[in-house]
Amino acid sequence: MDSSIWLVVVLAVVILVVVVVVTVYGAQKRRKDMRALAEQMGYQYVEQELDPAGLLTGFGLFGRGHSRRATNVLTTETGGNRVTFMDYRWESGYGKQRRIEVQSVLHLASEGFDLPSFALRPERLGQKIAGLMGQQDIDFEDHPDFSAAYVLQGSDEPRVRALFDRETRAFLAGRPGLSVEGQGGRLLYYRVRKTVSPDAV
Secondary structure, three states: OOHHHHHHHHHHHHHHHHHHHHHHHHHHHHHHHHHHHHHHHOOEEEOOOEOOHHHHOOOHHHHOOEEEEEEEEEEEEEOOEEEEEEEEEEEEOOHHHOEEEEEEEEEEEEOOOOEEEEEEEEOOHHHHHHHHOOOOOOOOOOOHHHHHHEEEEEOOHHHHHHHOOHHHHHHHHOOOOOEEEEEEOEEEEEOOOOOOOHHHO
């Protein structure tokens, strides 16, 4: 075999090994840091993979991909309020087209919530085109920055509009890239394909 081909093969193997080592080390360090955070904050901690259906069923996020799992689950509960933080993973495609997506998700459940069903997500090119094709996007004429940054959808538009008052819209407009979903007594908060460091939890 030509020496240049050998070099390419060796480099490819080295790169693969480095990627695997970095990935494994990163996962181990994250588990260690999350466990330490749970002990420090007095949260319950579950390291192993769990089926997130009980928490996420009914949310648009849970409808994406397949092989859905939750890891590094932190939970605390007080006064009828339950907070769950997790690394949520799902897969898209199969075989050579298989792709793993991981992101941090914050799930809030409260007896005091009475939320309309809604989904807020960043407005990108695909959403702009869908809007032109007639897909729902609740806009606010008095807040163009918010409407340009986000797609907002909900089955009860008057209640959704009331929920997203000017203060809430200003908060979100200043933090582009967020995704928020709500229904009844549950609220979901995340950034697509972004994990949060334990220091930021």
